Amino acid sequence: MNRIFFPIIQHPMFWVLLFFFFLPLLLPLVGGYTYLGTEVLIWSIFSLGFNILLGYTGLPSFGHGAFFGIGAFVMGIIQLRIFQGIWIPILAGTLGGTLFGALVGLFLAKKRGIYFALLTIAFSQMFWFISWGWDSMTGGEDGLSGIARLPLGIPGVFSIDLKDSLNFYYFVYVLFVLATILIWIVVHSPFGRVLQAIRYNETRTKCIGYNTAIYKWTSFTLSCVFAGLAGALYALLRNAAFSDSMHWTQSGNVVMMVLLGGGMTNFFGPILGACVFIVLRDLFSSVWEHWMLIYGLLFMLVIIFLPEGILGFFKREKRQRDFFASK
Amino acid sequence: MISLAEVASQLLNGLVLGFLYALIALGFMLIIGVMGVINFSHGVLFAWGAYFAFTLRPLMGFWPALLISPLIVGMMGLILEIAVRRSYGKDPLFGLLLTSGSAMALEEIIRMIWGSIGHTFAAPSFASGPLDLGFMPYSKYRLFLAGLSVILILLVWLFLEKTPYGAIIKAGAFDSEMVMALGIDLRKLRTIVFGMGAALAGVAGVIAAPLWSIKPTMGGEAIMPAFVVVVIGGVGSFWGSILGGLIVGIGTSISVMFMPRTSMIIMYVLMAVIILIRPRGIMGEKSILE
Numbered sequence: 001m002n003r004i005f006f007p008i009i010q011h012p013m014f015w016v017l018l019f020f021f022f023l024p025l026l027l028p029l030v031g032g033y034t035y036l037g038t039e040v041l042i043w044s045i046f047s048l049g050f051n052i053l054l055g056y057t058g059l060p061s062f063g064h065g066a067f068f069g070i071g072a073f074v075m076g077i078i079q080l081r082i083f084q085g086i087w088i089p090i091l092a093g094t095l096g097g098t099l100f101g102a103l104v105g106l107f108l109a110k111k112r113g114i115y116f117a118l119l120t121i122a123f124s125q126m127f128w129f130i131s132w133g134w135d136s137m138t139g140g141e142d143g144l145s146g147i148a149r150l151p152l153g154i155p156g157v158f159s160i161d162l163k164d165s166l167n168f169y170y171f172v173y174v175l176f177v178l179a180t181i182l183i184w185i186v187v188h189s190p191f192g193r194v195l196q197a198i199r200y201n202e203t204r205t206k207c208i209g210y211n212t213a214i215y216k217w218t219s220f221t222l223s224c225v226f227a228g229l230a231g232a233l234y235a236l237l238r239n240a241a242f243s244d245s246m247h248w249t250q251s252g253n254v255v256m257m258v259l260l261g262g263g264m265t266n267f268f269g270p271i272l273g274a275c276v277f278i279v280l281r282d283l284f285s286s287v288w289e290h291w292m293l294i295y296g297l298l299f300m301l302v303i304i305f306l307p308e309g310i311l312g313f314f315k316r317e318k319r320q321r322d323f324f325a326s327k
Numbered sequence: 328m329i330s331l332a333e334v335a336s337q338l339l340n341g342l343v344l345g346f347l348y349a350l351i352a353l354g355f356m357l358i359i360g361v362m363g364v365i366n367f368s369h370g371v372l373f374a375w376g377a378y379f380a381f382t383l384r385p386l387m388g389f390w391p392a393l394l395i396s397p398l399i400v401g402m403m404g405l406i407l408e409i410a411v412r413r414s415y416g417k418d419p420l421f422g423l424l425l426t427s428g429s430a431m432a433l434e435e436i437i438r439m440i441w442g443s444i445g446h447t448f449a450a451p452s453f454a455s456g457p458l459d460l461g462f463m464p465y466s467k468y469r470l471f472l473a474g475l476s477v478i479l480i481l482l483v484w485l486f487l488e489k490t491p492y493g494a495i496i497k498a499g500a501f502d503s504e505m506v507m508a509l510g511i512d513l514r515k516l517r518t519i520v521f522g523m524g525a526a527l528a529g530v531a532g533v534i535a536a537p538l539w540s541i542k543p544t545m546g547g548e549a550i551m552p553a554f555v556v557v558v559i560g561g562v563g564s565f566w567g568s569i570l571g572g573l574i575v576g577i578g579t580s581i582s583v584m585f586m587p588r589t590s591m592i593i594m595y596v597l598m599a600v601i602i603l604i605r606p607r608g609i610m611g612e613k614s615i616l617e
Contacts, residue, residue: 060420062365107602114419115562117365119602122554126595133588248367252427255420293435299428303421304413 013184016268017177024169032279034165035237040278041169041176042233047257047270048183049226054255055263055270056187057219058199059108060117062251063124067224069246071097071231073131076144076241086150086162090232097228098221100127105220109213112202121248128246143242147235162236172233179226184267186222195219252299253277260302262309269311276310332463337580343469345576346476347535349569351549352556353483354527360563361500361520362415364422368407368430370550372525375433376400376532377541378441381448389451397529403433404525408518415517430546437543445542472534479530480569483523487565496520500563555594559601561611570609 008014023037046068053059075093083089104123108116131138138144149168153159162168186192197205198212206212235241244250258264261273280298284291306313355369379396387395407429414422449455450468457464487493499506499513507513531549539545556575560567575594582593601609 054420058418060418060423062420062423107599110606114359114363114365115558115607117419117423118359118554118558118562121365122558122595122598125551125554126592129591129595133591248427249431252424255424259420259424290435290439293432293439296428296430296432296435299431300410300425303425303428304410307417307421 012268013180016271017180020173020176024166034169036278036282038165038169038172038237039234040275041172042230042237043254043257043274043278044271045176045179045226045233046230047254047261047263047274048180049223049230050254051223051258051263051267051270052183052187052192052195052226053219053223054258056192056199057195057216059112059216059219060255061120061220061223062117062248062255063120063122064223064227064254065248065250065252066124066127066246067097067101067227068231068234068250068254069131069241069243070100070127071228072235072241072245073138073144073231074228075232075235076147077137079147079150080144084150086152086236090229090236093232093235094225094228097231098225101224101227102217102221105217105224108220109217121251124246124248124251128243128248131243131246138241138243141243143240143244144235145240147239147241149236149239168237172237175229175233179229180271183226187267191215191218256299256302259307259309262311262313264312265308266311269309272310334584336463336465337584338577339465340469340583341577341580342573343473343576344580345573346473346480347531347538347572348552348556348576349572350476350479350527351531352553352560352568352572353480353565354524354531355550355553356557356560356562356565356568357483357520357527358524359557361496362411362422362517363419364411364414364426365419366411366521366524367423367426367550368433369426369524369528369553370546370548371430371433371437372400372404372528372546373532373535373549374437374541374543374546375403376529377448377536377545378437378532379529380533380536381441381446381541384448393530393533396533397526400529400532401522401526404528405518405522407525408521411521412514412517434543434546441543443543445540448536448541450537468537472538475534476531479527483527484565492516492519552594555598557608558598559608561605561608564608564610567608567610 020037020041024034027033027037046064050061050064053061071093074096075089078092079085079089083092104120107123108119111119132140134140149162151159151161152171160167160171162171187195194205194210194215197208197210198215202212231241231245234245257273257277258270259273260276261269261271263269263273281291281295284294288294351369351373355366358364358366358369376396379399380392383392383395407426410429411422411425414425454468454471456467458467458470487497495506495511495513496516499511499516503513528549532545535549539548552572552575556568556571558571559574560569560571574597578593578597579590582590605611
């Protein structure tokens with residue numbers, strides 16, 4: 001019993017997941033609300049998945065907002081037109097993000113650095129334009145409204161009302177737990193090691209005999225799986241899907257979350273980044289009409305003074321202390 | 328059926344749009360080529376150029392506004408460069424986030440000063456109305472725009488090819504360490520290139536203002552083609568950017584003729600096809616930027 005129990009409570013993931021389990025109880029104490037907690041969970045799924053590509057493979061994508069948005073739109077379109085339900089539309093949204101990601105990934109698999117970044121931006125803009133111009137499908141400028149959080153369960157046996165924000169929080173929480181464990185397994189698998197090798201030195205990895213293009217493509221597609229899932233959940237949260245989700249600012253937001261939390265140095269960085277980011281945004285946007293100004297300046301300050309993110313900063317401090325201690 | 332005059336006028340539109348895109352992309356490409364920074368603020372600097380001209384024109388007339396607005400935008404670029412400097416030589420993501428942060432902030436300042444609603448900017452009186460080309464009338468202002476773009480592009484080319492500064496800039500983009508080892512202060516030069524890129528965005532903003540109405544989000548409309556143009560033409564290639572601009576401009580206007588709804592998508596299709604055939608763009612070479 002103890003042999004299983006202790007490793008679990010020693011694991012940081014246990015504490016992270018525990019924290020989010022009790023978050024809805026803590027939120028009202030600090031003036032927050034459940035909606036905010038759900039938003040943090042959804043963006044955590046997105047940014048953790050994105051970190052497979054950015055932090056572990058070292059590929060700078062600046063266009064993942066597109067796959068997030070595709071997840072949201074596919075989910076909405078399926079639910080409104082084809083299948084009234086919750087699981088199938090979420091699955092469809094996830095698959096939508098994945099498929100388009102896999103397709104775009106084909107163009108990117110052999111690129112790196114600036115060229116990679118340029119192409120991801122260009123492709124995400126294309127999707128944004130399509131979602132914006134195709135009014136009959138996506139609602140164009142007004143967005144796709146009427147997406148419903150239909151009850152979850154087996155008809156006649158039991159049913160959980162997801163319209164209740166607390167129930168929806170725990171629904172998202174379960175998916176968040178699954179996603180986090182899955183991503184943890186992926187990045188700590190031999191496959192994940194190869195991705196890290198590509199980050200450190202792609203040419204050398206290639207010389208050892210790995211087909212890096214396939215690994216990069218898989219990494220890109222995997223990150224789009226979680227982008228699609230997060231997008232579908234976000235559409236449910238807002239009861240609507242908007243083209244805004246696909247705009248480059250959203251792509252920038254997820255990159256910012258990963259960097260801000262310290263995703264380049266710590267697995268849990270993106271979660272911390274999502275928390276800080278969303279809380280700050282909520283704070284600013286309620287204070288000042290022109291909050292985008294502070295927001296933009298904050299982006300610049302973080303990059304200039306905190307390029308390794310919050311967890312990276314503490315790691316740096318700790319290392320220095322260790323260094324002096326060993327003397 | 329589409330008449331010949333209509334085809335000719337759309338092709339001309341495409342050419343004009345192409346030169347404008349090339350001008351926008353040129354400043355953007357210079358900054359990528361020399362510093363390895365994708366300048367997300369390029370679009371918003373373009374918008375600032377237009378807004379400055381909008382404010383200055385009633386005070387001093389069109390020509391002085393056309394001259395002074397880009398200079399102010401260039402100076403904004405010099406200030407911005409102090410922040411962006413930190414990201415040179417690092418992962419492109421840092422430059423992207425820095426400049427996207429400044430893009431958000433600068434766009435919000437536009438909203439604070441001039442408001443969120445759009446404004447119209449009339450063509451100057453000497454270039455208003457149509458010009459009879461013999462077989463059809465065509466907008467004088469568009470011809471003026473194309474002519475001015477060509478002149479500016481040639482000036483940049485002359486600067487890069489025929490002056491010692493241009494030689495150092497190109498050498499610095501190729502091997503910055505070697506150039507610095509030769510005792511040349513690259514930092515100053517990089518600042519100048521950034522300012523020049525910003526000024527080019529500013530001037531493009533002024534001359535595009537009568538064509539597109541002035542609004543806070545006009546920067547987005549300018550920078551989106553710039554990405555595609557640079558990818559199509561090849562990163563770091565001067566003539567690639569010009570060629571890319573023309574391809575995108577003409578492609579867009581031809582699609583307006585046949586399928587107006589797809590006109591904003593067509594450049595991405597062109598981009599996808601071109602990078603399938605030539606992965607580094609039409610005139611791109613294998614470089615450290617990859």
